[in-house]
Amino acid sequence: MKICIISFDYWNYDHHIVKKLQEKGIDASHINMGAYKYKNFGERASNAISKIFLNKNIKHVKRQEYVVNTLKELGPQDQILVLNPHTLDYGTIKEIKSYTPYLISYLYDNLDRFPVEEKLELFDKIYSFEDKDVEKYGFEKITNYNYLSEQPIPAEEIENDLFYITSYDKRRIKLLRKLVSRLSALQVRSKIIVVGKQIWKEKLRNFILRPTGSSLIEFRKKPINNETILEEYKKSKVIIDLMREGQAGLSFRIFEAMALGKKIITDNQSIKTYDFYRPENFLIVNDDLSNIENQFFTLSYQTISTSLYQKYSLNHWVDHIFGISSIVQSKNIISTY
Numbered sequence: 001m002k003i004c005i006i007s008f009d010y011w012n013y014d015h016h017i018v019k020k021l022q023e024k025g026i027d028a029s030h031i032n033m034g035a036y037k038y039k040n041f042g043e044r045a046s047n048a049i050s051k052i053f054l055n056k057n058i059k060h061v062k063r064q065e066y067v068v069n070t071l072k073e074l075g076p077q078d079q080i081l082v083l084n085p086h087t088l089d090y091g092t093i094k095e096i097k098s099y100t101p102y103l104i105s106y107l108y109d110n111l112d113r114f115p116v117e118e119k120l121e122l123f124d125k126i127y128s129f130e131d132k133d134v135e136k137y138g139f140e141k142i143t144n145y146n147y148l149s150e151q152p153i154p155a156e157e158i159e160n161d162l163f164y165i166t167s168y169d170k171r172r173i174k175l176l177r178k179l180v181s182r183l184s185a186l187q188v189r190s191k192i193i194v195v196g197k198q199i200w201k202e203k204l205r206n207f208i209l210r211p212t213g214s215s216l217i218e219f220r221k222k223p224i225n226n227e228t229i230l231e232e233y234k235k236s237k238v239i240i241d242l243m244r245e246g247q248a249g250l251s252f253r254i255f256e257a258m259a260l261g262k263k264i265i266t267d268n269q270s271i272k273t274y275d276f277y278r279p280e281n282f283l284i285v286n287d288d289l290s291n292i293e294n295q296f297f298t299l300s301y302q303t304i305s306t307s308l309y310q311k312y313s314l315n316h317w318v319d320h321i322f323g324i325s326s327i328v329q330s331k332n333i334i335s336t337y
Helices: 017-024 039-054 057-072 090-097 117-122 132-135 170-185 201-208 224-235 251-259 269-273 294-298 306-311 314-322 322-334
Strands: 002-007 027-032 079-083 103-107 125-128 162-168 192-195 217-218 236-239 265-268 281-285
Touching: 002 057, 017 117, 017 314, 027 057, 057 236, 057 281, 079 090, 079 314, 090 103, 090 117, 090 269, 103 314, 125 132, 162 170, 162 224, 170 201, 192 201, 201 217, 201 322, 224 251, 224 269, 236 251, 236 294, 269 281, 314 322
Parallel strands: 002 027, 002 079, 079 103, 103 125, 162 192, 162 236, 192 217, 236 265, 265 281
Antiparallel strands: none
16 A cells, blocks of 8 residues: 655654655655755756746745655555645646545634645645634534653653743744733743744844843744653653634644653644543643643643543554544455465
8 A cells, every 4th residue: 555645844743744655564665855955056946036027936846846856756645644745736736646546634723724725635635733623614623633652751860840842933922922921920931942044033022122031932943853852851840832813723842742642832722622632631721721720730731641642642643534443444355265
């Protein structure tokens, strides 16, 4: 069986899907659009000029050519999964579809943020982590997954009560300002990092206004690799998870915390609807963050059952998305004849 994953694997999550499929004996490939690089300085300069004067991103075109050309080399696939297809044009997806009888998409962003409605007809099956999109378009609901371990990872020596890393986002920054003020008042040992090209705005604001708790925030222009982030999670009691505007789907932080046995502070009210929710493990903040108290940091993490933990594992996710358990079962039935 041949399965191909097509994605822009910015945070290096998607390659775990391919690895898991390969562990199951499946001929799995990954076409990562993020892996495409300029061939030389001339191509980079040409694209910069094109974006400025022609409003055309040549790199966007080249990435799609890279996808199609790689797929031609791989040949026909039994299934192809495209994650967040907003990075691909309609014509490119149509060509991708010609290589498989079963084209799937998984949307781990909401359609308000990345509209792809005009492309939905091309897919045989669409999964989404966002309840409102599931309800509106009839997608099948599925969450992100725990890619870290089939069993909970033992805790390491704790250095911080709380760790949070986020890309620069207006909504999150606004909430973060209130959060650091509250954490400072509680004297919580915190490590908070904000990453992005727009961080200069917040640095300037903090320099001028000197708000309470601003010293708790570290600003970085360049992103931090996921391995480093996980090491920070391991050394902390609590992880912060703040939503993007209009998002209710569960981020990977929820499942990383599950694997590492870490508690979560979040503004995502939908957490309460999931079967793994425990009030000891999740603090859902109110508007003014006044319900953040020291007690939450002192109480121990409450482990969940093995069956519930496995339900959100990558192994279960892969079996469900690609129908692998049913494929294996049908092969076993055939072999008995």
